[in-house]
Each structure stands twice: as structure tokens, then as C-alpha cells.
Amino acid sequence: MEGLLDHMLRDVLTRVGGIDRCVSEFIRITDMLLPRRVFTRIVPELLQGGRTPAGVPVRAQLLGSDPTCMAENAARLAELNPAGIDLNFGCPAKCVNRHRGGAVLLDEPELIAEIVGAVRRAIPADMPLSAKMRLGFMDQSRTLECALAMAESGAEELVIHARTKADGYKPPAYWDRIAHVREALDPAVGVVANGEVWTVEDARRCLQESGCDALMLGRGMVANPGLALAVRGMGAGQGLDWNALQPLMLQFWREVQAHVQPKHQAGRLKQWLHYLRRHYPEAGEAYQRVRTINVPAELERAYFTQAA
Structure with a gap:
């Protein structure tokens, strides 16, 4: 969540507890190999063993559309030993999409496959590689095609935001659509549900409808820092007063x-x-x-x- 959920808020939220892993805000990759200081400025946890002060691992996220440049930057990032690398195919921001980044690439599954494959080959085999996507750009017609492109090219886990770019952040989130994707993928590929989870009841319904056993929390966690704890207890408590x-x-x-x-x-x-x-x-x-x-x-x- 660029401009909001940065390393300062990650520090505070992970002190509350209930969070297994964080993903950084995206690092924009264009046409150059970034110096290490750019990675550590956006993800200072890289200087702390890839973890927040509370000890929660952080995956560094890359966003871009050039397979070669993405791979070269991923290789440099991997030298800093992040807890993993995540690729952003979900950002709906117009300024990002206009420069061929984020969700706009969901209309180009062949390019997505090139990017994921190039990054997978460029980083150590034991370094986790995940990808974040939406259900599509303007519609859901290529959801499965994009998910398969990511999974078959080397992404070990997909985080699926259950709306298209056209949907933006307007309710509802279509959690049941995640279930169709999960059922079509190799069971070895992890699928994490995301989108419109504000309460414990939202979390319960999201897990049921998506068939997933893991959630990514975004705005809901910012609004209620105790949400992850409450979800773990599934209603046993409301987390943090x-x-x-x-x-x-x-x-x-x-x-x-x-x-x-x-x-x-x-x-x-x-x-x-x-x-x-x-x-x-x-x-x-x-x-x-x-x-x-x-x-x-x-x-x-x-x-x-x-x-x-």
C-alpha cells in the first residue's frame, strides 16, 4: 500500500501480533539496475535480516513490465537476503497502469509468464517467489489464464485480490472467484485471499467462499491493528482496545x-x-x-x- 503501509507502520502493526509475514510497498522497476540503497530505503528491514523489529519476515515487492530488467533487479535484491520476493500484478493506480505496471499487465498473460520466469531463474532456487494479482483489468475473462501463467512460470504462491482493476476498491469483493482459481492450480501452489476483509466475520466468509486457508490483510489491518489477532481467535476477542x-x-x-x-x-x-x-x-x-x-x-x- 504505497504511501501508507510503509516500514514505519509495518513496525508498529507487527508489534501487535497475529501477522505471519509482510510484503513491502512496491519498488518500481523501469529501465535501469537500481542501486542497493534504493532497496534498503524502501525496505529497511533488509538491513535487519529481512524482518521487522518484532521479528516478522518481510518480502520485498517489485513492479515492472520488462522481464530482463525485472530479473536483473531481482538478482540484486536477492543479494540482500529478503524473506522472499513478491511481484506486483495488482496495483490499480492509473499512473502506474499508464506506464505498464501493476494490474494493466493482466491483459498480457504471456508477458506475465516471461516476467515471472525471468525472475525465478535470476534468484536462488530456495528463495520464495510470490505474485499478487487481481481478478483482471477491466473484466474477469483472463483470470485463470493469468494465474496459470504465474504459477507455471515459477511463482510458488499467489495472492489474489478478489476484484478487477475496474472494480477498484468498491464493495463487494468476489471471494468465490478465488475458489475457481485455486481449484485449477497445482495443489503445491499456495493461494492467499485478499480484499474487503474488515472484520472477523468478513475473514470467516472470505475463507469459506475462497476455499483458502490464508488471508492477506490491507486496509482492514490499518483501520483495526488488532484484526489479525482477532482473526486468529475467530471472534474470541476483538484484538486491541x-x-x-x-x-x-x-x-x-x-x-x-x-x-x-x-x-x-x-x-x-x-x-x-x-x-x-x-x-x-x-x-x-x-x-x-x-x-x-x-x-x-x-x-x-x-x-x-x-x-x-
């Missing part, structure tokens, strides 16, 4: 202060509060209190003094 979240909010704020330019710091906290409003009434109240504040010191006083 507002008061328990506050030390993690402060940890996030300290991370933002250390890594983000001052003019953007307030925006990062308000961005997270905006998502948290979906699950916590207290977040809505806090957001209204700080929404017009852009000076970091003033925001810190207004939010954290009140929160304490």
Missing part, C-alpha cells in the same frame, strides 16, 4: 519524526487516524481535534496530551 493502541501510536509518531520531513509529519498521523475512525469512535474525535494542525509540535501536544 483504544487505550492499548496509544503506546503504539506514540511509537509510530516517533518513527515518523525520525524518517519523514517535518512538513509531512502531521499528515502521516492524520492519515492513520482517518483509517482508524472506521473501527474506533475515539479516533474520529481525535481526528476532528487535530485535522487543521500541521505543525508537528502543536499536533503532538494536541493529540498525545489528550490521548494520555
Whole structure:
């Protein structure tokens, strides 16, 4: 989730627990071999054994359309020993699709096969390779063709967001369509369901309809940091109350202060509060209190003094 779920939020969310693995925001590959510092800037966990401070492994994600360039960059990335490499064929952003990245490639399964195959050959045989896809670009007519292209070219796991690019993020997610893909693939290929999981009940229905035994959480986890814990308990608890979240909010704020330019710091906290409003009434109240504040010191006083 570019611009939102970066290494700072990964750090905080994995401290809560319930998460088995993370995938980084995408690293855009165009026509050059990126220096190592680009990979470590976007995925600083590479400097910590490929894990968050809480010990959760992180796969680094690449996005691009040139098989040779993708393979060369994957080989360099592999030298930094990530917990695995993930390929992005799911991003619906217009600016990304316009430059032949993300979901637009779902109209080109032959190219997808070239990219996945080239990356698979370029990295160590024991390094996990996964791919993220949607059900299609403008429609679902090539869903299975794309999934087979990825799996047969060397992706060991597919994460399927159960909507097309045209669907965007509008409900519903078509979890049952994931089941059709899973049934057609070799059982050795893992399939992870993704899309529109906000609650434990959503998770239960998603797993049932998709036939999967694993979920990827995105916006739902940002809105409710205790969601993964609650899903593991399947309703035994709701994960994390507002008061328990506050030390993690402060940890996030300290991370933002250390890594983000001052003019953007307030925006990062308000961005997270905006998502948290979906699950916590207290977040809505806090957001209204700080929404017009852009000076970091003033925001810190207004939010954290009140929160304490």
C-alpha cells in the first residue's frame, strides 16, 4: 500500500501480533539496475535480516513490465537476503497502469509468464517467489489464464485480490472467484485471499467462499491493528482496545519524526487516524481535534496530551 503501509507502520502493526509475514510497498522497476540503497530505503528491514523489529519476515515487492530488467533487479535484491520476493500484478493506480505496471499487465498473460520466469531463474532456487494479482483489468475473462501463467512460470504462491482493476476498491469483493482459481492450480501452489476483509466475520466468509486457508490483510489491518489477532481467535476477542493502541501510536509518531520531513509529519498521523475512525469512535474525535494542525509540535501536544 504505497504511501501508507510503509516500514514505519509495518513496525508498529507487527508489534501487535497475529501477522505471519509482510510484503513491502512496491519498488518500481523501469529501465535501469537500481542501486542497493534504493532497496534498503524502501525496505529497511533488509538491513535487519529481512524482518521487522518484532521479528516478522518481510518480502520485498517489485513492479515492472520488462522481464530482463525485472530479473536483473531481482538478482540484486536477492543479494540482500529478503524473506522472499513478491511481484506486483495488482496495483490499480492509473499512473502506474499508464506506464505498464501493476494490474494493466493482466491483459498480457504471456508477458506475465516471461516476467515471472525471468525472475525465478535470476534468484536462488530456495528463495520464495510470490505474485499478487487481481481478478483482471477491466473484466474477469483472463483470470485463470493469468494465474496459470504465474504459477507455471515459477511463482510458488499467489495472492489474489478478489476484484478487477475496474472494480477498484468498491464493495463487494468476489471471494468465490478465488475458489475457481485455486481449484485449477497445482495443489503445491499456495493461494492467499485478499480484499474487503474488515472484520472477523468478513475473514470467516472470505475463507469459506475462497476455499483458502490464508488471508492477506490491507486496509482492514490499518483501520483495526488488532484484526489479525482477532482473526486468529475467530471472534474470541476483538484484538486491541483504544487505550492499548496509544503506546503504539506514540511509537509510530516517533518513527515518523525520525524518517519523514517535518512538513509531512502531521499528515502521516492524520492519515492513520482517518483509517482508524472506521473501527474506533475515539479516533474520529481525535481526528476532528487535530485535522487543521500541521505543525508537528502543536499536533503532538494536541493529540498525545489528550490521548494520555
